[in-house]
Amino acid sequence: MPVMPHVTRLLAALRLSTLAIVVVTLFAAVASGPARADALDDALALFLTDKFPDTQKAIGQLVAEAPPQAAAILDALGDNRLLIDPANRVVAYRTAAGAVVDAKTGAPVASADAFKKVRVNNALRAAIDGARGSLTLANPDPEKRLAAAADVFKSRDAKALPALKAQLAKESDPRVADALKLAVAAIVAGSDSTTPAERTAAIEALKARGDPDAANLIDAIGQKATEPEVKAAAESALTNVRTRLMFWGAAQSLWYGLSASSVLLLAAIGLAITFGVMGVINMAHGEMVMLGAYATYVVQSVLPPSLQGWSLAFAIPLAFIVAAVVGVAIERLIIRYLYSRPLETLLATWGVSLILQQTVRTLFGANNRQVSNPPFMSGALHVGGLEITMNRMWIIVLAILVFIGLQLVLRATRFGLQMRAVTQNRRMAAAMGISTARIDMFAFALGSGVAGIAGVALSQIDNVSPNLGQGYIIDSFMVVVFGGVGNLWGTALGALMIGVAGKILEPLIGAVQGQIVLLIVIILFIQKRPRGMFALKGRAVEA
Amino acid sequence: MSRQLDRIGLVFVALLALAAILVPVLALATPEGSAFNIPPYLVQLFGKYLCYAILALALDLVWGYCGILSLGHGAFFALGGYAMGMYLMRQIGARGVYANPILPDFMVFLNWKALPVAWWGFNWFPYAMLLVVLAPGLLALAFGWFAFRSRVTGVYLSIITQAMTFALFKEFFRNDFGFGGNNGLTDFKDVLGFSLQSSSTKVALFSASAIALIAAYFVSRAIIGSKYGKALVAIRDAESRMRFLGYRVENYKLFAFVVSAVMAGIGGALYVPQVGIINPSEFAPANSIEAAIWVAVGGRGTLVGAAIGAIAVNFAKTWFTGVLPEFWLYGLGALFVLVTLFLPRGLLGLLLRPAREKAPTPETPALAIEEGADP
Numbered sequence: 039m040p041v042m043p044h045v046t047r048l049l050a051a052l053r054l055s056t057l058a059i060v061v062v063t064l065f066a067a068v069a070s071g072p073a074r075a076d077a078l079d080d081a082l083a084l085f086l087t088d089k090f091p092d093t094q095k096a097i098g099q100l101v102a103e104a105p106p107q108a109a110a111i112l113d114a115l116g117d118n119r120l121l122i123d124p125a126n127r128v129v130a131y132r133t134a135a136g137a138v139v140d141a142k143t144g145a146p147v148a149s150a151d152a153f154k155k156v157r158v159n160n161a162l163r164a165a166i167d168g169a170r171g172s173l174t175l176a177n178p179d180p181e182k183r184l185a186a187a188a189d190v191f192k193s194r195d196a197k198a199l200p201a202l203k204a205q206l207a208k209e210s211d212p213r214v215a216d217a218l219k220l221a222v223a224a225i226v227a228g229s230d231s232t233t234p235a236e237r238t239a240a241i242e243a244l245k246a247r248g249d250p251d252a253a254n255l256i257d258a259i260g261q262k263a264t265e266p267e268v269k270a271a272a273e274s275a276l277t278n279v280r281t282r283l284m285f286w287g288a289a290q291s292l293w294y295g296l297s298a299s300s301v302l303l304l305a306a307i308g309l310a311i312t313f314g315v316m317g318v319i320n321m322a323h324g325e326m327v328m329l330g331a332y333a334t335y336v337v338q339s340v341l342p343p344s345l346q347g348w349s350l351a352f353a354i355p356l357a358f359i360v361a362a363v364v365g366v367a368i369e370r371l372i373i374r375y376l377y378s379r380p381l382e383t384l385l386a387t388w389g390v391s392l393i394l395q396q397t398v399r400t401l402f403g404a405n406n407r408q409v410s411n412p413p414f415m416s417g418a419l420h421v422g423g424l425e426i427t428m429n430r431m432w433i434i435v436l437a438i439l440v441f442i443g444l445q446l447v448l449r450a451t452r453f454g455l456q457m458r459a460v461t462q463n464r465r466m467a468a469a470m471g472i473s474t475a476r477i478d479m480f481a482f483a484l485g486s487g488v489a490g491i492a493g494v495a496l497s498q499i500d501n502v503s504p505n506l507g508q509g510y511i512i513d514s515f516m517v518v519v520f521g522g523v524g525n526l527w528g529t530a531l532g533a534l535m536i537g538v539a540g541k542i543l544e545p546l547i548g549a550v551q552g553q554i555v556l557l558i559v560i561i562l563f564i565q566k567r568p569r570g571m572f573a574l575k576g577r578a579v580e581a
Numbered sequence: 582m583s584r585q586l587d588r589i590g591l592v593f594v595a596l597l598a599l600a601a602i603l604v605p606v607l608a609l610a611t612p613e614g615s616a617f618n619i620p621p622y623l624v625q626l627f628g629k630y631l632c633y634a635i636l637a638l639a640l641d642l643v644w645g646y647c648g649i650l651s652l653g654h655g656a657f658f659a660l661g662g663y664a665m666g667m668y669l670m671r672q673i674g675a676r677g678v679y680a681n682p683i684l685p686d687f688m689v690f691l692n693w694k695a696l697p698v699a700w701w702g703f704n705w706f707p708y709a710m711l712l713v714v715l716a717p718g719l720l721a722l723a724f725g726w727f728a729f730r731s732r733v734t735g736v737y738l739s740i741i742t743q744a745m746t747f748a749l750f751k752e753f754f755r756n757d758f759g760f761g762g763n764n765g766l767t768d769f770k771d772v773l774g775f776s777l778q779s780s781s782t783k784v785a786l787f788s789a790s791a792i793a794l795i796a797a798y799f800v801s802r803a804i805i806g807s808k809y810g811k812a813l814v815a816i817r818d819a820e821s822r823m824r825f826l827g828y829r830v831e832n833y834k835l836f837a838f839v840v841s842a843v844m845a846g847i848g849g850a851l852y853v854p855q856v857g858i859i860n861p862s863e864f865a866p867a868n869s870i871e872a873a874i875w876v877a878v879g880g881r882g883t884l885v886g887a888a889i890g891a892i893a894v895n896f897a898k899t900w901f902t903g904v905l906p907e908f909w910l911y912g913l914g915a916l917f918v919l920v921t922l923f924l925p926r927g928l929l930g931l932l933l934r935p936a937r938e939k940a941p942t943p944e945t946p947a948l949a950i951e952e953g954a955d956p
Contacts, residue, residue, distance in 0.1 A: 319736045321870075375922055380736050381650040382921040385877060388870050389917020396910035512747050512866065515740050550751050557748040561724075561741050565731040 077103040078142055082129040085115075085156055086122050093162055101169045101201070109173050111141050116166040121153035128153075172201030175218075180211045187217035191251075194224050219243040220252075227255040227262075234265045241268070245275040249423065253279045286423025291541050297430040299537025300437035301499070304492035305510040306517035307444060307529050308485035314461045314523035315481040318373055318383040322391035323514065324507025325398075326365060326486045330357035330493020331502045332398060335407045347412050350494060357490035364394070365486025369479055391507070399504040406501040415498060433495045440491060441530055447484070448526065457481055461523070520560050522570025531571060536560075585933055590802065590885040594795050597631075601791035605784040621780040624787045626899065628855045630892045631790035635797050635848030637875040637891035638884055639841040642801050644873065645882030646810065647837045648734075648817035653724070653742035654845045655869030656749050657717035659859065661846025663753075664716050666766035666859040667700060668709030669777075673770050686768070687761045697759045706773060713850040714843050721842030722835070729831035729838070734820065743866050750864035765860025772854050783855070790851045794888060797844050801884050804840065813837055874913070877920050880927025890927060 077099065084096035097115070100108040114120040114131035121130045121138060129141040130153060138150040147153075158166070174186035175198070183205070190198045202222050209215040223240035226232045232240075237259050244252040244259075253276060260272030309323045334353040341349055368390055376383040411429055419426040448454035459467040460477045468474045493506070500506060513536070521532025536556060543552030567573065604619060604627075611618040636658050643649040675682040679689040683696055702708040724745060728738060756762035775782040804810050816823045816830050824830050853859045872891075879890020894916070901909040924930065 317736070319740065372918060372922060379921075379925075381644075381648075381739065382877075382925070384650065384736060384739060385870070385873055386918050386921040389874075389914040389921075392910045392914035392917065396907070396914065400907065512743065516744060519737060519740055550755055554748045554751050557744045557751075561744055561748075562727070564733055564737065564741055565727045568731055568733045568737060 078105045078107065082141060085120065085129050086124050086127055088122060088156055090159060090162060093156060094165060097165050097169050101172045104173060104176055107141060112166055112169055115156060115158060116163060118155055118158065120156040122156055123152045125152060168195065168198055171195065171198045175201050175205045180214050183214045184217050187214060187221045190221040191224050194228050196225050196229060199225050220247055224255055227258045234268050237263055237268045238271055241271050241275045245279055248279045248282050250283060253283060283423065289424050292538065293424060293426060295538030295541035296434060298541055299534045300434040301496065302513055302517050302537050303437045303530055303533035304440060304495050306514040306533055307440065307526065308488035309514050310518045310523060310526060310529040311485035312482055313518055315457055316478055318380050321384055321388040322368060322394060323489055324511035325391045325394040326361040326489035327493040327496060327510060328398065328504065328507035329361050329364060330490030331497035331506050332402060333357035333360050333490065334494045334497040335409050335502055338409060350412055353494045354491055357494045358487040361490025362483040362487035366479055366483045369482035374475065374478065395504045404504060406503045409497040409502050411498055429498045433498065436495050440488060441526065444488065444526055453480060516560050519564060520570055522572035525572040528570055528572030583933065586883055590798065593885045593888065594798060597791045597795050601788040604787055608784045609781060621783050624783050625855050628787035628790050629852060630895050631794050632848045632852035633875065633895050634888035634891040635794050636845050636872050637887040638797050638801060639844035639848065640872050641876045641881060641884055641887035642841045643837050644876060646805055646817060647813050647834055649834065649838065650739045650873060651742045652739050652866060652869040653746050654872055656746040656864050657721060657842040657845035658849035659863035660716040660720065661713045661849030662853040662859040662863060663760060664709055664712040665850035665853045667703040668706060669769040669772060669854060670766050671704035672772065673768065676770055687764065691756060699759060713846050717842040717846035718839055721839045725835045725838040729834045746864055746866050746869055750861055750866065753861035753864055763861065765858060767858040769854065769857055777854055777857065786851065786855050793847055793851055798884060874917050874920065878916065878927055880929030883927065883929045886927050886929035
């Protein structure tokens with residue numbers, strides 16, 4: 039650590055010297071009066087001597103006057119493509135295509151033989167880089183200016199300071215002005231030769247920005263400042279920014295937790311239905327999810343480009359149907375013969391899961407399949423310090439919709455009523471005339487279909503491979519067992535608690551450790567409440 | 582246990598004993614290339630199957646006779662394997678890549694300075710063997726004590742044993758956990774001073790596995806035949822009734838669970854020197870489920886059937902993955918489905934006379950009534 043101040047000071051000194059040169063040249067240029075028609079000629083004439091100080095001046099003039107050719111000339115100079123013919127007093131450059139063109143007119147020159155390159159050294163290269171930045175800062179397009187200011191904020195390039203200030207003085211767009219202020223603040227933080235007023239202004243600007251970079255910069259200013267009032271301002275701003283960062287950090291963790299919960303809920307809710315109604319564990323449930331993801335892939339590969347934006351609208355029903363049909367087939371062909379033997383159902387469905395995985399591997403190959411995000415699901419939303427990725431947000435929306443939909447099916451339909459009856463007491467329901475076999479079949483179709491929908495969601499955030507389902511099956515079991523069967527609220531709460539707890543533990547002890555801790559907590563929880571949080575009451579529990 | 586089953590068991594034990602004697606003779610005393618010579622790789626392969634058979638036998642003890650479908654036996658097997666692997670690792674000594682006399686290679690690689698406490702004493706064979714028994718045994722004791730006391734049964738128990746396996750699987754993958762991380766333990770040189778590369782050691786390990794399997798069979802047989810074993814079967818068929826009759830059901834289950842876990846651990850300890858590696862993938866939940874299908878194929882509640890099932894399924898796996906690799910998963914999947922649907926009593930069930938009143942079937946009417954409300 040003790041080395042650091044020296045290094046930063048040395049760097050600052052270096053920056054300062056280049057800064058001084060640019061400032062001097064800028065002043066020289068400004069002093070020579072406002073933009074004149076022959077300003078470009080003057081600048082070009084300075085290149086002809088091919089002396090470093092003259093070249094430096096020429097760069098300064100190009101920046102100050104900003105003629106339309108300036109950018110191309112500076113680029114050429116930086117890449118050693120700027121050519122001069124001192125005898126005929128012509129400046130030209132070689133274009134990227136190899137042609138030699140006149141620097142002023144852009145017309146090709148007759149013969150390139152008499153030209154020689156303009157020499158540049160490291161100091162000049164630094165000046166050229168600064169000049170290029172300044173030229174973009176003065177770009178008429180506000181978006182470009184904004185990007186340039188953001189670049190300077192990141193690079194903390196002290197050479198850009200004069201250009202920043204010049205642009206700030208005449209900037210009309212408030213967004214760009216804010217960005218410029220921030221960039222100035224960032225440079226001030228790294229510099230030793232600023233006034234207390236400048237520092238206080240910089241602290242204010244950084245406080246408004248309020249991200250970790252800003253906190254570090256405020257800290258740097260506070261460390262360097264000798265004046266007590268600047269130090270105090272820095273300290274209060276730092277506390278303010280850190281508090282806000284902590285808040286946003288917690289909000290971000292919560293968001294990640296919600297996102298993880300929504301995935302868990304989607305994957306587990308179908309399992310909760312089948313497990314709740316029939317008391318059998320469907321080990322092939324993960325493969326229903328996987329089939330849904332592959333359905334999305336198939337939809338995207340057969341849809342014409344014009345409909346790609348709507349691919350999920352086709353994928354969701356298809357995934358539901360495919361998974362539901364496979365689910366019914368499993369139920370009719372295997373599970374219904376094993377109702378009195380739940381442990382063997384577990385084994386048989388595990389076998390089904392192996393077969394389904396291998397089938398998909400044979401059909402689609404073992405590699406990951408590319409599934410793209412439709413336009414409305416890509417990108418991210420920024421709310422304060424929170425980054426909300428669109429695909430995650432839509433998955434949360436989907437999870438909520440699926441949950442509401444299932445609740446409606448269970449609460450408002452005749453089938454739902456019968457299903458709840460079978461869940462609570464199969465024999466009594468049968469005695470009341472409910473065809474339990476039919477309910478089992480429909481419940482299995484519903485649970486599997488929902489898993490298929492989960493697959494559509496997962497295809498948007500995970501690799502679509504034959505092993506997709508395996509990654510979610512154990513977590514889904516945990517959710518169902520933790521939440522308790524027979525009540526979807528239990529599943530929702532279980533998913534929410536496991537998802538959020540996982541994301542809270544993750545920064546503290548790491549992702550893997552967090553998962554292990556959660557597994558242990560759930561195992562211990564089951565000791566206390568063997569039937570989960572929302573256990574069914576009544577005779578059904580007495581096994 | 583029917584008399585017929587006992588007879589099959591004795592034949593199986595006799596065959597094993599014969600193999601334990603004959604294989605060394607044939608492998609070592611006959612010249613290479615002769616018709617009676619058994620190549621070392623085959624000895625090793627069948628030695629591996631015998632270790633799996635021990636695991637299957639252990640699982641059958643709890644599943645077939647106590648109704649506990651443990652999906653944690655793969656983990657007990659792997660724990661025993663790790664204890665053995667740690668001993669073998671310490672035996673490498675200064676012959677490792679980094680030639681550190683104390684620290685195994687991976688610790689030097691991770692820049693560790695001292696041997697972690699968990700590794701202390703593993704250079705001493707009896708201590709390592711003690712841990713082969715204690716590590717899975719104590720885990721099973723703690724886990725079972727909690728689970729059986731709070732009456733977690735059926736699929737719930739299967740799911741939480743799977744969660745335990747999954748947690749261990751994740752934990753052993755971490756380098757910081759101190760057991761070799763992702764790569765596990767490998768590069769073993771010798772056991773008790775005998776090189777693992779020599780055919781005589783391989784043959785000795787095969788015989789040791791055969792003898793261990795015989796011992797496991799007799800121990801299980803003794804447990805099942807005892808008064809305790811009768812109570813265990815009764816608990817499987819009607820747990821609540823046994824509880825009402827005054828039996829401490831959880832203690833009965835716990836004893837069987839711990840003995841079974843220890844057996845699985847011993848199987849794992851014999852497995853590791855024969856395959857030359859132990860890594861976290863042995864903890865994969867899929868392995869534990871596969872072990873259940875070995876038992877189901879051979880026949881639950883038959884002991885000898887479980888061992889035969891393990892050998893048969895693994896032989897098929899070796900053969901299939903060699904000839905038709907992409908079809909093995911279809912085959913294994915179909916095995917799971919078909920055996921549970923059409924062969925609930927396993928291969929041995931086909932052989933045995935259908936002595937209905939004596940055959941162990943969990944689907945007795947009593948159970949159906951008791952569990953009817955909560956299938």
